[in-house]
Amino acid sequence: MSWLPSPEIIAQLGLIVVVFNMLVLSAAFMVWMERKVCAYIQDRSGPNRVGFEGVLQPFADVIKLLFKEQLKPKAADTILFAIAPLVSTTAAFAAFSVVPFGTETTLFGLLDRPIPLEITDVNVAVLVIFAITSMGIYGIVLAGWSSNSKYSLLGGLRSSAQMISYELSYGLAMAAVIMMAGSLSLREIVMNQSGYWLGFIPRWYIWLQPLGFFIYLTAGVAETNRAPFDFPEAEQELVAGYHTEYSSMSFAMFFLAEYVNMVTVSAVATSLYLGGWLGPFLPDWLSWIWFLVKVFLILFFYVWMRWTLPRYRYDQLMEFGWKFLLPIAVLNLFVTAAIVLWVG
Amino acid sequence: MDVFAFYAFGAVAILASLLVIGQGNPMHSVMLLIVSFGALAGLYVLLDAPFTAVTQIIVYAGAIMVLFLFVVMLLNVPREEPAPPGVSALLGPTGTRLGALLSLLLGVEIVWALADMGIRRPESTASVSSVALIGSAIFLRHAFAFEATSVLILVAMIGAVVLARREHS
Numbered sequence: 001m002s003w004l005p006s007p008e009i010i011a012q013l014g015l016i017v018v019v020f021n022m023l024v025l026s027a028a029f030m031v032w033m034e035r036k037v038c039a040y041i042q043d044r045s046g047p048n049r050v051g052f053e054g055v056l057q058p059f060a061d062v063i064k065l066l067f068k069e070q071l072k073p074k075a076a077d078t079i080l081f082a083i084a085p086l087v088s089t090t091a092a093f094a095a096f097s098v099v100p101f102g103t104e105t106t107l108f109g110l111l112d113r114p115i116p117l118e119i120t121d122v123n124v125a126v127l128v129i130f131a132i133t134s135m136g137i138y139g140i141v142l143a144g145w146s147s148n149s150k151y152s153l154l155g156g157l158r159s160s161a162q163m164i165s166y167e168l169s170y171g172l173a174m175a176a177v178i179m180m181a182g183s184l185s186l187r188e189i190v191m192n193q194s195g196y197w198l199g200f201i202p203r204w205y206i207w208l209q210p211l212g213f214f215i216y217l218t219a220g221v222a223e224t225n226r227a228p229f230d231f232p233e234a235e236q237e238l239v240a241g242y243h244t245e246y247s248s249m250s251f252a253m254f255f256l257a258e259y260v261n262m263v264t265v266s267a268v269a270t271s272l273y274l275g276g277w278l279g280p281f282l283p284d285w286l287s288w289i290w291f292l293v294k295v296f297l298i299l300f301f302y303v304w305m306r307w308t309l310p311r312y313r314y315d316q317l318m319e320f321g322w323k324f325l326l327p328i329a330v331l332n333l334f335v336t337a338a339i340v341l342w343v344g
Numbered sequence: 345m346d347v348f349a350f351y352a353f354g355a356v357a358i359l360a361s362l363l364v365i366g367q368g369n370p371m372h373s374v375m376l377l378i379v380s381f382g383a384l385a386g387l388y389v390l391l392d393a394p395f396t397a398v399t400q401i402i403v404y405a406g407a408i409m410v411l412f413l414f415v416v417m418l419l420n421v422p423r424e425e426p427a428p429p430g431v432s433a434l435l436g437p438t439g440t441r442l443g444a445l446l447s448l449l450l451g452v453e454i455v456w457a458l459a460d461m462g463i464r465r466p467e468s469t470a471s472v473s474s475v476a477l478i479g480s481a482i483f484l485r486h487a488f489a490f491e492a493t494s495v496l497i498l499v500a501m502i503g504a505v506v507l508a509r510r511e512h513s
Contacts, residue, residue: 080371124475127398134406138378141410145371145417157414164410184475 023096027259028058030299037300038307068248073148076245080146085250088139088257092264095132098125099267100187102277102288125186126174129268130167133223136261137163140242143254147245156242158314159232163223165321170219172329173212176336177205177272186268190276206273209336213273215329217298220265222321224258227306231314266298267291274298350390357383368424370416374409381405395475 004010032047032055039046047054072081122128137160144156181189195203206213222229233241243254270276270291279290312320360380364373381404388397482490 077369077371080375122394124394124398127395127402131398131401131406134402137406137410138375138413141413141417142375153417157417160410164407 019096020093023093023260023263024256026263027256028062030259030262030303031058031061033299034303034306037303041304041307062252065248065252070248070250071245073245075148077146077148080142081245084139084143084146085246085253085257086139087142088136089253089260091132091136091139092257092260095129095136095264096260096267098122098128098186099264099271100190100276101267101291103284123183123185126178126184126189126268129264130171130174133170133261133264134167136257139254139257143246144242147242149245152242152244155232155244159225159242162225162229162232162314162317162321165318166219166222166229166325169215169321169325169329170223172326172333173216173219174272176209176212176333179333179336179340180205180208186271186276190271190278193275194278202275202278204273204275209273209332211328211332212336213269215325215332216269216272217301218325219321219329220269221302221305222317224261224265226258226262226302228309228311229317230306230311231317234311262299262302263295266295266302269298270294346390350387353383353386353390356380357387368426370421370424371413374413374416377412378405378409381409393474395478 035057036046036054047057050056050060072078140163141156141160144152144154144159147153177189178184181192183189183192189205193203193205197203201207221227225233243251246254274294276294277287277291279287279293282289357380360376360383364376364380367373367376381400385397385400385405388394388400
């Protein structure tokens with residue numbers, strides 16, 4: 001069998017395939033979970049016809065979208081109109097490439113050396129996520145502009161201005177955790193959270209950085225244009241947003257990008273604040289189950305917030321980001337720096 | 345593999361940069377400039393400088409180019425047409441000769457720079473993160489320059505806010 005590539009390469013390719021499919025399936029799962037949770041919050045039962053408790057509903061939605069006619073406005077800029085959803089989706093998937101979701105494993109002894117469960121481990125992982133998330137903004141801006149429609153342009157500009165504003169608090173909250181952990185690699189940050197205090201309290205950074213967790217999650221929700229910060233998207237109920245001229249699969253790609261962005265923000269939040277894949281009772285090679293549980297909890301919180309809180313008006317949203325969240329994030333950074341210097 | 349990646353990134357960077365000035369649609373020019381920055385970031389990674397690559401994407405391609413994009417979008421810059429003959433002095437005989445002279449100077453400079461290079465590959469510092477090295481260089485050896493630069497940026501920001509402020513009449 002010497003014509004086969006080495007087991008490490010096969011394992012790496014397998015990891016890529018698994019992670020990609022997990023992200024796509026998690027987007028489908030999110031569609032179902034959102035509709036079910038929203039229904040039960042509103043005291044009704046949600047989709048329950050397609051499959052058991054409506055589990056096949058997302059697949060029915062995808063099939064419907066595949067058969068829809070793909071439209072393009074006559075005056076739209078063809079190239080940019082076509083690549084805008086691709087930019088959004090590519091950025092969303094690429095950001096997950098440096099997120100670790102399990103300990104090193106030898107896959108039941110098939111491999112010679114243990115491989116870490118993530119696509120790649122660079123020592124600037126946090127910055128890579130930040131950089132790729134910044135690239136995702138271009139998808140929205142291009143979609144808004146290239147549709148050549150007033151509503152699209154306004155929606156795109158507002159959405160991208162919101163994302164840029166909340167990126168600052170997002171980065172500052174991450175910077176506080178990086179200061180405490182002393183490393184930019186997500187794997188090392190998670191490993192710094194292993195162990196227990198008093199035997200039963202896990203050493204997660206959320207206990208040391210509660211304000212940072214709040215800032216990170218709020219900025220993450222605003223970054224993904226979700227929950228109380230979805231005015232640019234709610235425009236489409238009232239007027240129209242950046243994806244008004246998109247139909248069928250292009251529209252599906254924008255929402256796929258949004259859900260995958262949510263999953264990435266949740267995954268990075270668990271790695272930074274909730275101890276990643278660390279947890280009791282499970283053996284090492286099943287540690288990814290704890291990771292999935294924690295990510296699911298944050299995603300549930302996302303959906304819960306969306307259907308409970310009213311949305312911010314756009315000027316309230318920007319004011320909140322610049323005049324409240326940013327000063328608090330800077331204050332958090334100062335206090336963390338002072339304590340790290342004092343203790344270290 | 346590294347050589348292939350170098351040629352690929354280099355070709356993309358050169359092609360994108362040429363198209364930025366070579367084609368007429370300003371929005372496409374902005375996007376092509378972003379592509380060329382991405383290729384430059386790839387070249388930085390090949391040079392064992394992942395932090396520089398990521399910072400290039402975050403700062404240049406992610407922030408500064410968004411500013412460019414907003415300006416081009418909001419000002420609605422029209423498509424650039426090649427100038428009709430007889431209008432611009434730049435295309436006359438004097439302009440063409442001056443352009444040729446400048447191109448010759450550029451070519452000579454490039455050849456001189458590339459021929460005189462002592463190629464030194466930096467020692468592999470895989471054990472120490474490059475970010476730590478950059479941090480210690482910025483904050484220890486060049487601390488004064490760093491602080492002075494931040495004051496300069498603050499002055500520029502204040503100036504921009506003052507200039508853009510609407511007069512209350």
